[in-house]
Amino acid sequence: MSRRHSGIYMSANAWLFMAICIAIFSVGLTTLITYPSPPAQAIMPEEQMANPVDEARARALAAELRCLVCQNQTVDDSDADFAITIRSIIRDQISTGQSDQDILTYLRQRYGDYILFNPPLNHMTVMLWLAPIILLIGGVIVIVMTRQKALHKAPHKNQDKDQL
Structure with missing residues (x-):
């Protein structure tokens, strides 16, 4: 066969x-x-703080910040030199007794709102937050207007029969 x-x-x-x-x-x-790969270890053992509570706090802060070199990774996940520097700044400020808000304010003043993964809603970022909604509404308006024009321009079948 x-x-x-x-x-x-x-x-x-x-x-x-x-x-x-x-x-x-x-x-x-x-x-x-x-196949699951092992998690990336961006933080080197020598970077870690001795106090586990402070280390957890530093990791949580680093997870809220964007690596400006990688742009799609948090400072906690990145192994770029910039991320290593930011993690060092965070750990230094934690060891001097700064609050989380003080550290975030310092980094925002130094690098701008873009360093935050979730930028705040203010007069500078309002367009960033509203642009998708405005574009969606504009797209719906364009589609509706185009369909209405097409319906008005299309010859009606009854009119064609009458003309014959």
Whole structure:
């Protein structure tokens, strides 16, 4: 028993062998892609504070800040030199007794609101927060107006029959 495929005759065993190879390859590839990788350790052991409470506080603050080099990672997750510097600043200020708000204020004054992953709503960032809503409303208006124009321009079937 053989099957014809693009002018090439293959036995049923060959088809079965190909199907098994493809299945094994697919399972292997899926396993490699989805296999969980170990978490990245951006913070070096020498960076960590001796007090676990202070270390947790430093990590929480670093998780609220954007790495300006990486831009899609927090300072806590990044291993860029900038992130290492910011983590060092955070730990230094914690060790001198600064509050979380004082540290965030210091970093905002030095690097701007962009360093915060969730920028505050103020007169400078209001467009950032409202732009998606304005664009959505504008898009709906354009679609509605375009459809209305198309409906008014389309000849009616009854008018065509009357003209004949």
